[in-house]
Amino acid sequence: MKKIKPVVVIGAGPAGMGAAIELVKADVPCMMIDEAPRPGGQVYRQPPTKFQTQEKYKLNSEQKRGKDLYTQWLEVKDKVNLLSSTSVVGIWNEKEVIYSSEGISGIIEAEQIIIATGAYERPVPFPGWTLPGVMTVGGVKSFIKTMFVKPGKQAVIAGTGPLLISTANRLHEIGVNVMAILEAGNPPWTSGAFSKEWQEVDFAQDIANDLEELKGNNIPLLFNHTIFEAHGKSEVTSVTYGEVDAKDWKPLNDTKRTINADLVALGFGFVSNTELSMLAGCRHDFHPGIGWYIVRNEMMETTVPGIFSVGDGALIGGAIIAEQEGRIAGIKAAQNAGAITAGDAEKYFEKHLSRLHSFKSFRISINEATAMRKGLLYLPKVETLVCRCEEVVFSDVNTAIKEGAGDLQSVKLLTRLGMGPCQGRNCASSMGMYLCETLKKTPEQIGRINSRPPVKPVTLGALAKMINAEEELSNPFDAITAGGRI
Amino acid sequence: MKNADVIVVGGGVIGCAVAYYIAKKGIPVMLVDEPKRGRATSASAGGLWPLGESIGLGCGVIFHKAMIEKGLIPPDSHVPPQLPKTFLDFAIQSNAMFPSLAIELRETSGIDFEYEETSLLFLMYDEGDVAFAKPLYANCPCGRSRIDWLTPNELRKVEPAITHNVLGALRFNGDNQVNPYALSDSFREAARKLGAQIITHTEVKGIKVSSGRITGVETTTEFIGCKYVVNAAGAWAAQIAKTAGIELPVYPVRGQIVGTEALPDIISACISTNDCYLAQKKHGEIIIGSTTEEVGFNVGVTPSAIKELTAGAIRAVPFLEWVKVKRVWSGLRPGTADEMPILGSVSGLEGYINACGHFRTGILNSPLTGLLISEIINGEKLSIPIEPFLLSDERLNGSITSNHKVSVFSQEQQTIIISIKGMTCEGCVTNVKKTLNSLQGVTKFEVSLGDHQAKISYNAKEILPDTVIAAIDELGYKAHSPLAAKCIGL
Ligand SMILES: Cc1cc2nc3c(=O)[nH]c(=O)nc-3n(C[C@H](O)[C@H](O)[C@H](O)COP(=O)(O)OP(=O)(O)OC[C@H]3O[C@@H](n4cnc5c(N)ncnc54)[C@H](O)[C@@H]3O)c2cc1C
Numbered sequence: 011m012k013k014i015k016p017v018v019v020i021g022a023g024p025a026g027m028g029a030a031i032e033l034v035k036a037d038v039p040c041m042m043i044d045e046a047p048r049p050g051g052q053v054y055r056q057p058p059t060k061f062q063t064q065e066k067y068k069l070n071s072e073q074k075r076g077k078d079l080y081t082q083w084l085e086v087k088d089k090v091n092l093l094s095s096t097s098v099v100g101i102w103n104e105k106e107v108i109y110s111s112e113g114i115s116g117i118i119e120a121e122q123i124i125i126a127t128g129a130y131e132r133p134v135p136f137p138g139w140t141l142p143g144v145m146t147v148g149g150v151k152s153f154i155k156t157m158f159v160k161p162g163k164q165a166v167i168a169g170t171g172p173l174l175i176s177t178a179n180r181l182h183e184i185g186v187n188v189m190a191i192l193e194a195g196n197p198p199w200t201s202g203a204f205s206k207e208w209q210e211v212d213f214a215q216d217i218a219n220d221l222e223e224l225k226g227n228n229i230p231l232l233f234n235h236t237i238f239e240a241h242g243k244s245e246v247t248s249v250t251y252g253e254v255d256a257k258d259w260k261p262l263n264d265t266k267r268t269i270n271a272d273l274v275a276l277g278f279g280f281v282s283n284t285e286l287s288m289l290a291g292c293r294h295d296f297h298p299g300i301g302w303y304i305v306r307n308e309m310m311e312t313t314v315p316g317i318f319s320v321g322d323g324a325l326i327g328g329a330i331i332a333e334q335e336g337r338i339a340g341i342k343a344a345q346n347a348g349a350i351t352a353g354d355a356e357k358y359f360e361k362h363l364s365r366l367h368s369f370k371s372f373r374i375s376i377n378e379a380t381a382m383r384k385g386l387l388y389l390p391k392v393e394t395l396v397c398r399c400e401e402v403v404f405s406d407v408n409t410a411i412k413e414g415a416g417d418l419q420s421v422k423l424l425t426r427l428g429m430g431p432c433q434g435r436n437c438a439s440s441m442g443m444y445l446c447e448t449l450k451k452t453p454e455q456i457g458r459i460n461s462r463p464p465v466k467p468v469t470l471g472a473l474a475k476m477i478n479a480e481e482e483l484s485n486p487f488d489a490i491t492a493g494g495r496i
Numbered sequence: 497m498k499n500a501d502v503i504v505v506g507g508g509v510i511g512c513a514v515a516y517y518i519a520k521k522g523i524p525v526m527l528v529d530e531p532k533r534g535r536a537t538s539a540s541a542g543g544l545w546p547l548g549e550s551i552g553l554g555c556g557v558i559f560h561k562a563m564i565e566k567g568l569i570p571p572d573s574h575v576p577p578q579l580p581k582t583f584l585d586f587a588i589q590s591n592a593m594f595p596s597l598a599i600e601l602r603e604t605s606g607i608d609f610e611y612e613e614t615s616l617l618f619l620m621y622d623e624g625d626v627a628f629a630k631p632l633y634a635n636c637p638c639g640r641s642r643i644d645w646l647t648p649n650e651l652r653k654v655e656p657a658i659t660h661n662v663l664g665a666l667r668f669n670g671d672n673q674v675n676p677y678a679l680s681d682s683f684r685e686a687a688r689k690l691g692a693q694i695i696t697h698t699e700v701k702g703i704k705v706s707s708g709r710i711t712g713v714e715t716t717t718e719f720i721g722c723k724y725v726v727n728a729a730g731a732w733a734a735q736i737a738k739t740a741g742i743e744l745p746v747y748p749v750r751g752q753i754v755g756t757e758a759l760p761d762i763i764s765a766c767i768s769t770n771d772c773y774l775a776q777k778k779h780g781e782i783i784i785g786s787t788t789e790e791v792g793f794n795v796g797v798t799p800s801a802i803k804e805l806t807a808g809a810i811r812a813v814p815f816l817e818w819v820k821v822k823r824v825w826s827g828l829r830p831g832t833a834d835e836m837p838i839l840g841s842v843s844g845l846e847g848y849i850n851a852c853g854h855f856r857t858g859i860l861n862s863p864l865t866g867l868l869i870s871e872i873i874n875g876e877k878l879s880i881p882i883e884p885f886l887l888s889d890e891r892l893n894g895s896i897t898s899n900h901k902v903s904v905f906s907q908e909q910q911t912i913i914i915s916i917k918g919m920t921c922e923g924c925v926t927n928v929k930k931t932l933n934s935l936q937g938v939t940k941f942e943v944s945l946g947d948h949q950a951k952i953s954y955n956a957k958e959i960l961p962d963t964v965i966a967a968i969d970e971l972g973y974k975a976h977s978p979l980a981a982k983c984i985g986l
């Protein structure tokens with residue numbers, strides 16, 4: 011009997027939920043895997059039930075907007091085979107998804123795969139960035155959402171983009187004294203002047219509200235400023251900051267000042283989680299304003315047939331875009347599976363495609379506005395850690411360059427940069443850019459840190475108990491001849 | 497135009513060692529390397545196991561067990577086979593160079609390659625392992641002084657983390673370890689300090705020859721003139737040799753490895769079992785290897801291999817169950833059918849020198865290889881006879897392979913299973929049968945459409961499995977047997 015293979019959706023954020031809803035509507039078997047205990051992704055994740063009853067918990071505007079999606083999700087969720095608290099650690103042989111959860115692991119043979127793994131916040135190394143008390147804005151927000159304790163008394167917020175402002179307001183609300191927001195750029199939206207396209211986007215309204223609120227809260231917003239250094243022995247106690255030049259964000263050292271702070275919230279934009287699509291062999295290209303991105307067609311299909319990539323994991327765009335992309339991929343996957351006709355698919359696509367279209371220029375500008383600029387590479391000192399996992403300092407990278415390392419991979423071999431469990435998430439984007447600048451090479455020449463399984467922590471015990479690996483062994487030659495594509 | 501006396505193609509541990517020893521003699525040398533995915537040195541475990549590897553421990557015993565389980569070799573064959581005495585002598589002599597090399601390279605390059613004097617322990621889980629170990633212990637090719645038989649109690653004292661479910665262990669003293677990347681880095685840096693030119697990220701496209709002499713190499717960017725070319729291109733050596741008209745029997749053999757997160761000191765010896773081997777490195781991570789697979793230049797990893805390696809590691813060191821895997825990866829060994837490196841000049845092409853085919857032992861054998869090549873170029877007396885390692889006609893056409901095979905399989909009559917991809921109907925089966933029937937030396941066969949395979953009995957003196965495979969391939973199917981290409985060569 012031929013086993014029916016499911017469409018596997020990796021990630022239960024808005025993108026993954028959108029995909030799952032469309033798959034269930036079309037009666038296509040759907041399996042969904044998310045490492046978080048509850049679905050919802052970065053924005054719509056519901057807090058643990060015990061918090062939901064508390065008065066303090068109120069839906070923020072993103073969650074209100076996500077309500078429709080959530081309601082639809084609740085209608086279909088019983089038909090989705092959801093593995094929560096389960097990480098996907100690799101994709102092998104094109105469509106074999108390897109997952110791990112609480113001491114076991116297993117292989118799912120997928121018919122098609124929809125990768126919806128979201129993004130992480132771009133780390134920018136500077137002296138003191140690894141001190142306790144230095145957090146990302148996302149970290150601060152989820153801290154506030156779930157912990158209901160103050161993450162600090164006196165905060166400095168640095169980075170770029172609208173998230174800095176909403177974070178400042180949330181901190182202010184819970185009684186944290188926000189000393190300043192250091193916005194490295196000077197983007198037009200911060201003055202409340204939105205371009206026409208932006209006004210079509212609901213968040214423009216959010217930003218306007220947030221700015222209003224900020225004024226009321228009396229929090230200074232300094233443009234073309236950033237953090238230069240966080241000081242402290244065992245945790246951060248003060249911060250040095252100053253102006254940066256408007257073009258490259260190069261720190262202007264004669265403008266520096268130091269203030270006391272016990273909390274630093276950083277938000278330098280987002281980087282897509284592309285480890286899995288890299289492992290699956292999907293092609294990635296480089297775009298100057300955006301960075302590395304997954305090559306996809308209009309239906310979200312990557313260069314590997316039957317593997318889709320959607321949402322922030324493909325290209326940063328926010329929750330609404332993520333949902334549309336997820337739905338499009340879900341519809342296309344259903345069509346590929348023969349569950350709906352091409353004609354029907356065409357009909358279903360339309361709404362989401364046109365919605366996506368209206369967001370197009372917004373998406374490009376948000377990516378360009380929050381892109382890392384090369385002046386920030388002047389922040390780390392020789393002894394600043396650039397790779398936290400393997401404790402590689404900035405001067406190690408410079409030594410490797412002197413020794414002839416011409417790309418990230420050879421810097422990795424010489425210094426162990428990026429060899430740790432984070433797979434280069436903390437260092438690859440900044441050090442890649444540093445190599446480009448120093449060696450005057452293109453990002454393609456500098457390359458990336460190849461992702462290697464497992465992309466998420468997994469124990470030997472879990473892998474040793476892998477479910478379903480024997481099947482492959484039943485044919486004596488497969489173990490020898492079957493090669494994974496990495 | 498650039499120029500050098502000697503150009504070394506390939507900057508793995510072998511190329512770097514060669515460049516170092518040549519530079520040490522004051523000869524102008526240039527190393528050209530293009531980092532290819534799967535290059536062996538950066539994937540290696542870094543074990544210096546002259547005895548262990550010579551008698552088939554490390555990867556050999558794992559591969560052997562896998563072959564038995566898959567029914568590809570008879571369960572009663574007394575293997576893994578031992579490599580010839582000439583190989584062991586070479587390996588022991590190379591191994592003996594390490595203690596002073598560690599000091600020498602640290603001084604010249606400033607890099608410490610983390611030489612650690614440990615030992616190799618072969619764990620005996622069951623009576624079969626004991627039966628395998630007994631003759632090794634009794635007739636160890638280098639005498640009793642290097643080998644100990646440990647009882648379970650003795651083992652527990654020296655390695656408390658190892659499982660208590662063992663019948664004992666064989667200990668090979670003098671089988672040590674290094675950090676393989678640091679070793680090749682230190683060779684390269686020392687060579688540079690001694691005047692070698694190091695050109696990285698540059699591919700050698702071809703060797704230029706004029707009237708039977710090397711004239712230089714063509715890289716992606718330019719022509720570089722030279723008198724000697726040393727081919728140290730690892731698994732890619734055959735491609736380089738071909739540009740000079742030389743057939744080289746070197747092919748990629750994949751090995752998969754699992755690396756753990758950094759741990760406090762857990763094991764001090766390197767451990768070899770018939771599921772895997774383990775070595776804890778200076779940074780604290782434990783390296784668990786490895787498979788022996790012929791999959792061309794594919795550098796992927798497979799779930800089944802990872803499952804087996806992790807399960808094997810936990811069986812040996814139960815504590816590892818709760819330890820995190822940091823990474824799994826694979827590398828391409830420069831394989832040869834007889835597992836011996838291919839070294840030295842070839843007849844008919846002046847200035848061309850092989851330094852390749854180091855298979856499982858390139859880290860171990862790098863210092864002596866480098867020294868030997870430098871002596872050849874400098875016209876000195878050689879530190880060890882090179883004859884067994886030259887590219888001879890026998891090695892080229894595989895008759896060495898078949899000689900060795902006799903020691904692996906005591907009889908001439910052999911049976912082998914060959915997987916055949918692409919057979920879709922009974923007509924295909926008939927085609928394959930017809931061809932098999934026409935082959936001299938094939939005595940019996942069954943071809944199965946459902947299993948995509950053929951079971952073939954043949955007379956080992958008359959025909960090689962490779963020939964059978966080639967004949968099936970010629971029909972347009974894809975025939976494969978890991979045994980044919982590799983195991984018979986042991
Ligand atoms: C830290 C942070 C804070 C944000 N704050 C805001 C905000 O305040 N307002 C706003 O409008 N937008 C915010 N965004 C943006 C918004 O969350 C995203 O645009 C939106 O969630 C994208 O949806 P998605 O489905 O693509 O990804 P996500 O919502 O990020 O969902 C991805 C899911 O994939 C799962 N996952 C990832 N890798 C694996 C794996 N290997 N195995 C199993 N599961 C995996 C994750 O657990 C996650 O649930 C924030 C984003 C981040 C990262």
Ligand SMILES: Cc1cc2nc3c(=O)[nH]c(=O)nc-3n(C[C@H](O)[C@H](O)[C@H](O)COP(=O)(O)OP(=O)(O)OC[C@H]3O[C@@H](n4cnc5c(N)ncnc54)[C@H](O)[C@@H]3O)c2cc1C
Nearest residue numbers: 506508510530532536537541543700730751827858859860
């Ligand atoms: C999993 C595994 C474990 C191992 N464990 C051990 C061990 O414990 N002990 C031991 O002694 N050995 C071990 N080995 C074997 C050892 O790694 C190899 O024998 C050794 O590294 C071979 O070195 P090399 O320099 O010949 O090849 P490589 O390290 O592969 O170097 C060849 C170099 O040539 C370059 N190159 C190729 N073509 C060109 C070209 N056209 N132009 C320029 N450059 C080119 C390649 O990119 C590469 O950098 C192991 C191997 C593997 C895969």
